[in-house]
Amino acid sequence: MQDISNPDAAFTLDPRLQADTFPVVDLALCRVLLMNDARWPWLILVPRRVGVVELFDLGADDRHRLADEAARVATMLKSFGSAEKTNVATLGNVVRAFHLHVVARSTGDPGWPGPVWGFGARLPYDEPAAEAILRDLRESLR
């Protein structure tokens, strides 16, 4: 039975996002996912809200929370791998369910200084590497 007093209750993660990522942690608004691509430290923030496609579909409070959580995650991710720059973006041309990418970039990384989306072939983590980075990310975001 759906708990209609809780706006998160009806939230479900888009199956394509689920297939391409590992869950990291839930912040106040967003579920944080790790993209299964070892080429860059690449997180995705998904507001646990139903029917959000565009940035302007979020109410003002949620929009501000999203900006705060993106800033927090970008701060963490930049120091995490000593990155040079973070890229923060919502595209959604293919997967329409709203999601915000936070990617740590550095000179000489694959595709630098171009964008990561659509660049080359994904390089999945092996299992120990995924476990190690997920443990570190969860500690950093707790």
Added chain:
Amino acid sequence: MQDISNPDAAFTLDPRLQADTFPVVDLALCRVLLMNDARWPWLILVPRRVGVVELFDLGADDRHRLADEAARVATMLKSFGSAEKTNVATLGNVVRAFHLHVVARSTGDPGWPGPVWGFGARLPYDEPAAEAILRDLRESLR
């Protein structure tokens, strides 16, 4: 003489951003620029603050204002050209001065569904087209 009571007073637009764009309007926080590329309706928001590189360099109030102005500009831009999706992103791998792209995208546009950054060669507006779109954008954002 610099007016130190006004945090905007020392702001200057990055010369590369200036060279690639037309000024549209100043909102409360951001200068709005039109990218001189007729392939997509493409605006850039630049907070009139000094020394901002990353999203997390903005204080919380400015971060929330940026999110609000991005949502406002994306709403306008989506209806403006009947676009299918807006892309909102800050990369800054080349031009480090903080700037936020808001681009209106649709099925079949150049590069769809990939990102616009680094895609093909820019198509500058001719003068009448630039004047017409700038007039419409200024009316929509006033």
